Amino acid sequence: MDGHSCCSKQKVKRGLWSPEEDAKLNTYISTxxxxxxxxxxxxxxxxxxxxxxxxxxxxxxxxxxxxxxxxPEEEQIIIDIHRIVGNKWAQIAKHLPGRTDNEVKNFWNSCIKKRLISQGLDPNTHNLISQTHQQPIPEFFSLTNFQLTDASMETKTPNNSSSSSSSVTPSGIELTNHENCFWGATHEPSEAPILEGEPPLRQEEEENKEEKYSDQMGDQIMDTSFDSFNFDLGFVESTVCLD
DNA sequence: AAGCAAGCCAACCGCGTATGA
DNA sequence: GTCATACGCGGTTGGCTTGCT
Structure with a gap:
């Protein structure tokens, strides 16, 4: 390690910032x-x-x-977007006003990741790790019925005539209706168990969530039904093609 | 009360990309 | 077109805090 190229010629301080340094930086940038x-x-x-x-x-x-x-709402957003874009913390953070990529990343690694694992889910793919670990499907995770494949981030030629269990978005993102996947599994909402320490969103919160998403996605209302496919397309487009 | 382990978070590092000379 | 520099991002680390024994 020979330091940063931008400061290799100077003697620079490292480690935690002092209040004085914070004040200097704050004052300068504010001005x-x-x-x-x-x-x-x-x-x-x-x-x-x-x-x-x-x-x-x-x-x-x-x-x-x-x-x-x-x-909980922010947490849900993180999970949803991570399922689509993976470890693109900066992209995820853009959907969370006032949050930084570092904060999202730390929160994911320290909390969400462990919870997904404890639910028998692979935090990378959001798929079930194995049937033996399968647990009742919490409503919390049942936002959509589609699962992005790993290939989603690769350049693909859209192919609408693929098998009936998968679809490719106009941007080339493949969506699969995975059987071995939380999102692909069907269940009655009324049967959804309550996650320990993670109460399911109340109807009111769910409505707020829909409003928030619809704001971000051009009035497309999110839905947990199969018909929400349009939402996913818009969401994916807006997220992956954010810039 | 002391020691230890785990969790959390701020900061650093290195790499890829963008931009300008 | 090439090179140098700066920026942005994701992965990783180190140290502080908290909880447990």
Missing amino acids: HGHGSWSSVPRLAGLHRCGKSCRLRWINYLRPDLKRGSFS
């Missing part, structure tokens, strides 16, 4: 904006590298940051 990050430390009078300043601002000092624990 001038960050401009070129590489010049921020010099102009702000900090002995840090630009990269470190950028990270500190984004993850901690930004005024629009939302502090505190994630709400």
Whole structure:
């Protein structure tokens, strides 16, 4: 390790930021904006590298940051988007105002991942790890009936005449109706068990969730039924093609 | 009360990409 | 078209906190 290219010529401080450093960075960026990050430390009078300043601002000092624990609604959004885009923390964070990619990543690794595993789910694929680990399907995870395959992130030629159990979106993303998959399994909502420490969303919350998603996806109402396919397409498009 | 382990989170590192000379 | 530099992102690590024995 020979340090960052942006600060290899300078003696830079590392480790935790002091309140004084925070204040300097905050004052400078609030006044001038960050401009070129590489010049921020010099102009702000900090002995840090630009990269470190950028990270500190984004993850901690930004005024629009939302502090505190994630709400169940945010958690659901993370799970849903992760199922589609995988470990694209920055993309996931874009759907959570006030949250950073680092925060989402940490939350995923420390909480959600473990919970999925405890539910017998592979946190990478969101599929059931094995039948022996199968547990009752919580309503919490039953947002859609489709599962993105790993190939979803690869360039594919759309093929609408594929087998009846899968579909390919206009953007080339393949959706499969997996039998060995939470999302593909059918169940009666009334039979949905209550997750330990994770109460199912109340109807009111579910409605709010739909509103939120519909805002993001151009008035497309999300639905947990098979007919929600259109939602997935829009959602995938907006997420994968965010930029 | 002390020691240990696990969890959590801030920060760092390296790589890929974008941009400008 | 090539190279250098800066930026953004995901993976990983280190240290602090908390809970348990």
